[in-house]
Amino acid sequence: MEKALLVSVQIKTDKHHWRIEDISSELEELAFSAGARVVENVISICQKPTANYLIGKGKVEEISLIACDEDVDAVIFSHDLSGTQQRNLEDAIGKKTLDRTQLILDIFSRRARSPEGKMQVELAQLQYLLPRLTGKGIILSRLGGGIGTRGPGEQKLEVDRRRIRKRIDKLKDDLRAFRSHRLVTHKRRKENNLLSVALVGYTSAGKSTLLNLLSGASQPTSEKLFTTLDPLSKSLQLPGGQNIILSDTVGFLHELPHHLIEAFKATLEEVREADLLVHVLDVDDHRLYQHNQAVQSVLEELGCGDKPVIAALNKIDLVEDRSWLELLKKEFAPGVLISAKNGENLDALISGIEGHFLGSMLNLKIFIPHTRMELVDFFYRQAKVNKIDYLQEGIRIDLGISRQLYSSLGSDKDIKVIG
Ligand SMILES: Nc1nc2c(ncn2[C@@H]2O[C@H](COP(=O)(O)OP(=O)(O)OP(=O)(O)O)[C@@H](O)[C@H]2O)c(=O)[nH]1
Ligand SMILES: [Mg+2]
Structure with missing residues (x-):
């Protein structure tokens, strides 16, 4: 060590x-x-x-x-x-x-597992390095697999600089390929009208612990910072039957090096694509407010400052002062007090998520012919079915449906809106 x-x-x-x-x-x-x-x-x-x-x-x-x-x-x-x-x-x-950025890059390079994660870290490392490749004597030994060592001569540096630029371009190209693959997945989700929720928050706030508990995933968790580098999405059924996609994402940090945000933009696409963000906060950390501010500024940098957010005020098992917790709940409204570790109050979080989507839902009465029985199953999965009547002339359904889903069904002639 x-x-x-x-x-x-x-x-x-x-x-x-x-x-x-x-x-x-x-x-x-x-x-x-x-x-x-x-x-x-x-x-x-x-x-x-x-x-x-x-x-x-x-x-x-x-x-x-x-x-x-x-x-x-x-x-x-x-x-x-x-x-x-x-x-x-x-x-x-x-x-x-x-410096701090090199330390963070070092942690990231230790944690990167997926090919995309590794490429993103290497890109960030090289972008950090490039402007520093002037003069002689810079220490490169900590950075990247064997890229230069201490004090190569100027000429060698020129070669390295060219090589590094070429490598940066190659990494960017390869990452673009990952990105287009990701876009296809997102498009498919949209076509299937799956609502997506991204867990965001400061590193170590408990995002992965929460994802594991809610969805049965087995993301590694630890008290170390930046345990998660790769996003993981799991599907989850809300009590009303609506399926959502829940994604874990890389943790944020105050003054997160710009190279890293840039390099991880593709991964952070999950956040940009999300219909709702659940901001996980560690209420036991005395830097809670600073963490909140840091998360807000990263979200803004990602262009997600206006997305709807529910605060998941986590780790309440570590805090004794209930009145302070209640105060936080008001301050971070809409917020839910939870413990991802022992499962406390997760129902309330789920209801909060469901309530958010129901709030933006339309209540409709529709009529479909018996020949379209598959739609009944579809609505049970994708909407909230309140009442269903099998009549001789067809099926009448009272349902809550997202605007998004409703507009995508507009062209289906068999669905008649009757109220
Ligand atoms: N006491 C307590 N500990 C928790 C709770 N939720 C998470 N933890 C612990 O907090 C630490 C960080 O949890 P993670 O789930 O890895 O946090 P994360 O937000 O995914 O962190 P990164 O992946 O690093 O961004 C772990 O040691 C968890 O066991 C909780 O509700 N109560
Ligand atoms: Mg994590």
Whole structure:
């Protein structure tokens, strides 16, 4: 296990800044999730960044001493570093130096399982790397399978740069192929009028645990960050008979590196295609509000800021203060208090999802001929059948039906709307 020294940095001139305690606790979680053993977490608060080292020279010397004493394998900064800052820090400290984005990329590359996931991570890594390939001495050893090593000469860098650009284009092409496959699946879902619900939320909020419990899936779950990289969709029947598709997605993080959002856009298509989002929040995390804000900004970046959302306020088994929970429920309305771990209140969440779709449903009375018996089965699966009468001249059905489904049936001459 690699020994890591963490440096949590707060720069006063940064636009959004978290409290330093929150920055440093998240950095520890990230380092732990990357398999590192943290020996110390140094705090550095600066008025403004410096071009050479990001932080002050004195602090760099302090870090260098600790890194040497503790004989660490890596020094990890909570703040992004420019290529120059990274090189200078590395020279001054004499240890491998990473920034937060590299750490996240590292976790992602450890977790990627599917070919698409692996390609997305590699693309993000190369896009991170490309603008940093200037001068000499940049550490590339952490990034990607054997792409360059420490300090190749300028000429070699030129070659690498060309090679990297070519690889980026190839990855983009291959990912486009995955994307068109995904679009076919989404189109088929739309044709079958399946409503889709995406579980979104901060990493480790409990999305996969919830999917497993609701749908019998067996997605891996863990307290480490970014356990899920590949989306998984399962079908689920609501109590009224309506079938929906429920999807688990990659977790969000505050200031998620832009490369990653870009690279994972195809995977995040599940979120963009969803008719409803269930935002899973960890109520036991004191950074709940920051997490909520981070999720909102990623959703906006994905163009999903206006989608309907139900908040699943999760992990209530860990919170004793019921009045606070009730307050949260009001604040995050429409919200449901749940525990995905012990199954508490999941019925209420399901009712909330069903209620959302029923609310956007039309109540109709229709009449169909006996020759179209298959429609009865179809409505039982795709709509909410309230009443059905088998009459001599045909079948009369009272049903709640989504507008989407109703408009797709408009051309069926056998269906007569009678009320
Ligand atoms: N106590 C408690 N723990 C929970 C609950 N739901 C999830 N957890 C735990 O929280 C951790 C994270 O759960 P996951 O389901 O992996 O979270 P996720 O949102 O899928 O996380 P990523 O895939 O990393 O984005 C796991 O250790 C779960 O066992 C809950 O209701 N109560
Ligand atoms: Mg997960």
